[in-house]
Amino acid sequence: MMQTVDLRGVSCPTNFVKAKLALEMIDTGEVVEFLLDDGEPVKNVPRSLKNEGHKLIGLSEVDGHYVLTIEKGEEL
Amino acid sequence: MNVADEKKTTAIDLGNLKAGGFIKERGKDLFTVRLRVPGGRMAVERLKRIAAVADKYGKGFVHLSVRQSVELININFKDFDAVVAELGESEQKVASCGARVRVPTACGGCEYNPNGLVDTQLSALTVDRELFGTPTHHHKFKVGFAGCPFDCPKSATNDVGFQGAIWPELHQDSCISCGLCAKSCTEGAIAMGDERKPLFTPEKCLYCGDCVKVCPTEAWQTVKKGYTVRIGGKWGRRPLVGTLFATFLPEEQVTEFIAAVLAWYGEKADGLGRIRLGDIIIREGAESLLAHLRERFPDSVVEATIPPQVIATQIGNGAQAL
Numbered sequence: 001m002m003q004t005v006d007l008r009g010v011s012c013p014t015n016f017v018k019a020k021l022a023l024e025m026i027d028t029g030e031v032v033e034f035l036l037d038d039g040e041p042v043k044n045v046p047r048s049l050k051n052e053g054h055k056l057i058g059l060s061e062v063d064g065h066y067v068l069t070i071e072k073g074e075e076l
Numbered sequence: 077m078n079v080a081d082e083k084k085t086t087a088i089d090l091g092n093l094k095a096g097g098f099i100k101e102r103g104k105d106l107f108t109v110r111l112r113v114p115g116g117r118m119a120v121e122r123l124k125r126i127a128a129v130a131d132k133y134g135k136g137f138v139h140l141s142v143r144q145s146v147e148l149i150n151i152n153f154k155d156f157d158a159v160v161a162e163l164g165e166s167e168q169k170v171a172s173c174g175a176r177v178r179v180p181t182a183c184g185g186c187e188y189n190p191n192g193l194v195d196t197q198l199s200a201l202t203v204d205r206e207l208f209g210t211p212t213h214h215h216k217f218k219v220g221f222a223g224c225p226f227d228c229p230k231s232a233t234n235d236v237g238f239q240g241a242i243w244p245e246l247h248q249d250s251c252i253s254c255g256l257c258a259k260s261c262t263e264g265a266i267a268m269g270d271e272r273k274p275l276f277t278p279e280k281c282l283y284c285g286d287c288v289k290v291c292p293t294e295a296w297q298t299v300k301k302g303y304t305v306r307i308g309g310k311w312g313r314r315p316l317v318g319t320l321f322a323t324f325l326p327e328e329q330v331t332e333f334i335a336a337v338l339a340w341y342g343e344k345a346d347g348l349g350r351i352r353l354g355d356i357i358i359r360e361g362a363e364s365l366l367a368h369l370r371e372r373f374p375d376s377v378v379e380a381t382i383p384p385q386v387i388a389t390q391i392g393n394g395a396q397a398l
Contacts, residue, residue: 043260046292056292059254066254 004033008065012040016048023072034068042066097171109148109159112171115182115200116144129162144181145171177210182221183228192223193240193285193301199330206331214345215352219334225284232306232318235353236334241283241324243300246274250295257287257296302326308354308384316354316384322376340368354384
């Protein structure tokens with residue numbers, strides 16, 4: 001079952017750090033969903049996770065927040 | 077002490093004064109020594125050496141100037157030679173004042189700042205090495221480098237100001253229609269279209285690259301980068317803001333570009349004494365400088381521009397530039 005990590009209300013860069021740590025806990029190839037606030041969080045976190053080597057599967061707006069779907073990449 | 081001894085103790089190498097950077101203070105025999113720190117970048121070892129010299133010869137503090145210099149305060153002129161020697165001539169040079177090209181200012185640029193679009197530190201170092209201290213025969217000449225349109229260094233307040241810029245292009249196949257580019261664009265240059273793909277309005281673009289930075293799939297990419305160049309800025313009693321003369325000037329052409337501006341300045345200011353570049357541009361008309369630069373930089377110079385713009389100080393004579 002796909003994990004969902006709710007990072008709404010978490011400010012930058014703590015949201016990125018939490019997302020990074022959550023990804024460390026799962027296996028390569030596993031998919032996880034992050035809920036992000038509109039504004040700075042959604043502008044920064046997807047790109048930052050991508051730069052960590054993870055794969056962005058989807059990003060869509062739902063009820064004023066964003067759902068970010070990430071597949072864990074190889075350990076860099 | 078006889079006269080010969082006195083002469084020996086007060087003899088100084090006047091060659092050190094020639095470049096400028098020694099500024100007379102109120103106190104008897106006291107001077108401020110302005111150090112040359114292009115782009116405000118200071119290695120820790122240099123900082124330690126400066127601190128030691130300031131500690132030994134100054135009065136307990138230094139001043140960080142508005143143009144990123146470190147200024148040694150309350151230095152007795154008898155100590156000039158020792159100060160210059162102990163700073164290490166090859167390591168820490170003294171800056172200039174007067175009618176010369178000054179030390180370039182620069183923000184951190186793209187090195188560590190995720191917002192930075194170009195290497196402003198490299199530009200500042202290069203221009204400092206190649207043009208610092210060049211006499212203009214008329215007035216000071218200030219150059220500044222900003223890494224992006226946030227423009228923390230206020231580039232347009234310089235005689236020649238450089239602002240990092242990129243031109244974005246969309247690769248449709250990589251776009252996942254997340255809409256973040258449209259959301260990030262402060263100028264409304266991107267809007268999500270009917271096909272749920274971004275539509276670009278080029279005329280509104282400020283070249284800030286936020287779309288490229290935010291795109292999670294690299295659908296938006298940088299296809300061109302360089303400097304937006306503004307010329308004719310100055311501050312003081314009658315401030316002017318520099319205006320647009322070139323876009324996407326390649327970083328490698330910066331020194332050549334400034335040299336071309338200096339040549340025009342020298343020629344047009346001939347006989348006019350102590351006058352800043354901005355006032356010369358107003359006097360000659362911007363087209364004169366534009367044409368001069370267009371000949372040498374045809375791919376970057378804009379088609380038309382306006383003269384440097386007066387900033388209303390609302391005090392005294394106010395707006396009259398000349």
